[in-house]
Amino acid sequence: MCGRFVVARVGSELVSELSVDLVSDDLPQPSFNIAPTALAAIVLDSAKSDPPTRRLEPARWGLVPGWAKDLSVGARAFNARSETVAEKRTFAPAFAKRRAVVPATGYYEWKVTDDGKLPLFIHPAGGEPMLFAGLYEWWKDPQDAWVLSFTILTRDAVGDLGSIHHRMPVFLDSDHADAWLDTDIDAPHDVLEAALDDAPRVAESFAWHEVDRAVGNVRNDSPDLIEPV
Structure with missing residues (x-):
């Protein structure tokens, strides 16, 4: 699963590729402890423009479908x-229609050990951005204000990441991210399968290290959280 992530940079440099x-x-702003219901930046292609406009927008983590009666659906x-x-x-x-990166x-991720759950920070070894496959939705609140929300796709963990947790996010490289964002495709299953097949290769470049247990408290948010213990 993916229940906490880090965005240390914001703006165009985050998604230059x-x-x-x-x-x-x-x-x-940059955050070192993003948890569900918090805001984060997502990339989406707006199909309302021709050609589609690729946008970096703030969104609430936890997808709220259009039929939801309130925002609490997104927390799950x-x-x-x-x-x-x-x-x-x-x-x-x-x-089918609203895929995001x-x-x-x-x-x-928290690894279960004889000493309890150890928090690990997993990241690309070269410092480049990590890209997750996601979905987004727009939801209108009772005051007629629109809320943009998103979810992150997960899959069975493979390779060394499987020794940490049995699930992992669906990782994308830039080519699969382009295909995932394409609003014109008729077979999103094919794009997803291609991304799933390639995710283990993308994950091969990742590194990880143990971090302070302070990350378990969502109120803690500082660069110290990603430093090795």
């Missing part, structure tokens, strides 16, 4: 299982 056309003026929908994403009422419409510096 994705050719973003429009960067929002309201992006959240911060991850979507890739195996069932096309079948679930919460995620299927977004999987979630850029990050890295993410946290």
Whole structure:
């Protein structure tokens, strides 16, 4: 699963490889402990323009489908299982038409050991952004204000990451990210399968280290959280 992640940089430098056309003026500040219901930047292609405009926008972590009566639905929908994403009422419409890329510096996972759960920070060894496959939705609140929200897709963990946790995010390289964002494709299953097949290769470049248990408290948010213990 992916329940906490880090975005240490914001703006166009975060997604330079994705050719973003429009960067929002309201992006959240860097955060070293992003948790569900918090704001993070996502990349999406707006199909309302011709050609589609690729945008970097702030969104609430935890997908809120259009039929939801309130925002609380999103607190339980911060991850979507890739195996069932096309079948679930919460995620299927977004999987078909509203796919996003979630850029990050890295993410946290907790490894179960004889000494308890150890928090690890997992990140690309070269310092480049990590890209997660995501979905987004727009939801109108009772005051007629629109809320943009997102979820991160997960899959069975493979390789060395499988020794940390049995699930991991669906990782993308820049080519798969472009395909994932394409609003014109008719077969999102094919794009997902290609990304799933390549995710283990992408993950081969990742490194990780143990970090302070302070990361377990969502109120803690500083660069110290990603430093090795």
